[in-house]
Amino acid sequence: MKIALVGYGQMGHMLRSVAEKKGHEIVLTVDPIAKDADVNASSPEEIAAAVKKSGAEGVIEFTHPxxxxxNIKNLLPLQIPLVVGTTGWNEHKDEIRQLVEKNQTYMFQAANYSIGVNLFYRIVSEAARLVSSYDDYDCALWEAHHTKKADSPSGTALEIASLVMQNMPSKKTIVTDAFHQRPSPEQLHVSSTRIGSVPGTHKVYFDSPFDTIELTHTVRSREGLALGAVCALEWLSKTEKDKKLPCGMYTMSDML
Ligand SMILES: NC(=O)c1ccc[n+]([C@@H]2O[C@H](COP(=O)([O-])OP(=O)(O)OC[C@H]3O[C@@H](n4cnc5c(N)ncnc54)[C@H](O)[C@@H]3O)[C@@H](O)[C@H]2O)c1
Structure with missing residues (x-):
């Protein structure tokens, strides 16, 4: 498959290596500053024009919140399957979903492309469901990432928080700031640490007066994230060709 990479930073380089190992061809890399990118551009119109000219059959976007x-708004009218990895744009999700449908195209987005993290989502959901039967248990989330990460808390932490709230009805709101007063029981605290080069750690605590249950996911290498994004593009492209599913925005739970 001919793939265009929009954003040629850490993930962009990893995506090239993983995609090429799987037999795909990278026909374009676009980035405003990366010296080794094929095209240095930052305007979304220029990026979309470069993608169109490249003959890409799929696009993967890992840039900046x-x-x-x-970028998405300008890429959708090309009607090329688009995988978006950039996080930190949750508040625009509904608007983008509508644009995907209006443009009659296929898009995939996930806060985390790692298969392990997506298994972790299911484990946490089940744990929250079980724990919610016992009033004694409280819950909190903590995540740590490298200092270059632009958004905080991570998109993955917000996804985990949303799954906890779906399965633990006592938790109704997310608090990401520091507490300056005693937390109320319906608040779910999501805290973040930024340190060094940590690739990503997410921890969920279920705590009672008698014990604590801790669930942790730790990323060892970013290769798993890149592999998940390439698999997502393969799946999306096949879905588009087979017309098995209608045009729209898909995510990991649709693929797995
Ligand atoms: N969903 C996931 O599984 C996942 C995994 C890792 C990273 N991420 C997210 O992906 C994004 C990128 O991560 P990264 O580690 O590659 O960051 P990075 O900073 O190493 O690379 C981002 C690149 O995007 C480029 N860029 C900035 N503006 C651009 C524009 N307008 N058009 C094209 N390129 C542009 C930058 O010059 C940079 O080279 C971040 O938001 C990060 O949180 C998501």
Missing amino acids: SVVVN
């Missing part, structure tokens, strides 16, 4: 929404 401040530019991703405009």
Whole structure:
């Protein structure tokens, strides 16, 4: 498959290596500053024009929360299957979903492309469901990432928080700031640490007066994230060709 990479930073380079190992061809890399990118551009119109010219059959976008929404808006009219990895744009999700349908195209987005993290989502959901039968248990989330990460808390932590709230009805709101007063029982605290080069750790605590249950997912290498994103593009492209599912925005739970 001919693939265009929008954003040629850490993930972009990893995606090239994983995609090529799987026999795909990278026909374009676009990035405003990366010296080894094929095209140095930052305007979304220029990026979309370069993608169109490249003859790409699929696009993978890993850039920055401040530019991703405009990139998506300009890429959708090309009607090429689009996988978005950039996080930090949750508040635009409904608007983008509508644009995907309006443009009659296929898009995939996930806060975390690792298969392990997606298994962790299911484990946490089940744990929250079980724990919610016992009033004694409280819950909190903590995540740590490298200092280059732009958004905080991570998209993955917000996804885990949403799964906890779906399965633990006592938790109704997420608090990401520090507490300056005693937390109320319906608040779910999600805290973040930024340190060094940590690739990503997410921890869920279920705590009672008698014990604590801790569930942890630790990323060892970012290769798993890149592999998940390439698999997502393969799945999306096949879905588009077979017309098995209608145009729309898909995610990991649809693929797995
Ligand atoms: N969903 C996931 O599984 C997952 C995994 C890892 C990273 N991420 C997210 O992906 C994003 C990128 O991560 P990274 O580690 O590659 O970051 P990075 O900083 O190493 O690379 C981002 C690249 O995007 C480029 N860029 C900035 N503006 C651009 C624009 N307008 N058009 C094209 N490129 C542009 C930057 O110059 C940089 O080279 C972040 O938001 C990160 O949180 C998501």
